[in-house]
Amino acid sequence: EAQVTQNPRYLITVTGKKLTVTCSQNMNHEYMSWYRQDPGLGLRQIYYSMNVEVTDKGDVPEGYKVSRKEKRNFPLILESPSPNQTSLYFCASSLSLTGDQPQHFGDGTRLSIL
Amino acid sequence: AQSVSQHNHHVILSEAASLELGCNYSYGGTVNLFWYVQYPGQHLQLLLKYFSGDPLVKGIKGFEAEFIKSKFSFNLRKPSVQWSDTAEYFCAVKGAGSYQLTFGKGTKLSVIP
Numbered sequence: 001e002a003q004v005t006q007n008p009r010y011l012i013t014v015t016g017k018k019l020t021v022t023c024s025q026n027m028n029h030e031y032m033s034w035y036r037q038d039p040g041l042g043l044r045q046i047y048y049s050m051n052v053e054v055t056d057k058g059d060v061p062e063g064y065k066v067s068r069k070e071k072r073n074f075p076l077i078l079e080s081p082s083p084n085q086t087s088l089y090f091c092a093s094s095l096s097l098t099g100d101q102p103q104h105f106g107d108g109t110r111l112s113i114l
Numbered sequence: 115a116q117s118v119s120q121h122n123h124h125v126i127l128s129e130a131a132s133l134e135l136g137c138n139y140s141y142g143g144t145v146n147l148f149w150y151v152q153y154p155g156q157h158l159q160l161l162l163k164y165f166s167g168d169p170l171v172k173g174i175k176g177f178e179a180e181f182i183k184s185k186f187s188f189n190l191r192k193p194s195v196q197w198s199d200t201a202e203y204f205c206a207v208k209g210a211g212s213y214q215l216t217f218g219k220g221t222k223l224s225v226i227p
Binding site: 059 | 120123148156157158159160163204206213214215216217218219220
């Protein structure tokens with residue numbers, strides 16, 4: 001079954017403790033992306049990746065890092081999480097480099113930073 | 115920079131009423147446009163998309179949207195809503211050939227049985 005898998009689904013942690021949210025897709029998609037969703041703000045893009053070892057900043061990259069060492073995986077790293085990063089995070093992937101194909105979304109990861 | 119504006123924050127309708135959700139975008143070139151739906155507790159799903167050609171696009175679950183280039187709009191419509199359409203709806207825009215997708219802030223739709 002084609003899917004985008006995020007882990008963990010829920011995480012409560014404390015300020016400053018490094019964390020990684022994993023994202024994996026089994027559709028051989030080249031394009032992957034991370035979004036955060038906050039009430040009243042919709043989805044905002046954090047980082048995206050056009051292919052292995054190729055990443056770029058979205059609208060709200062501060063405080064986040066990503067890597068794309070393999071095509072299927074696109075982890076989101078919070079080196080020193082802060083409470084303003086408490087949010088619902090979605091990973092997405094898409095077949096086409098130009099993004100003409102729609103994105104497939106994961107089920108989301110709810111992060112609470114205390 | 116591209117941007118998307120969704121006019122309504124929360125829309126409440128009775129079942130069988132007609133629906134129109136507004137979406138306006140700002141971008142100085144050719145665009146790809148999308149509507150996504152998020153049911154409570156779920157991830158986003160694509161309702162419909164516009165890349166080129168016929169500006170009236172039909173999607174899943176009886177939804178359609180019309181691209182009006184002169185108005186920079188891509189409004190979502192459904193002739194008769196059902197209780198199961200209760201969800202949050204997001205309009206999104208991407209410059210053709212671009213890698214960055216920008217979402218609107220979303221419109222919550224509540225359908226009363």
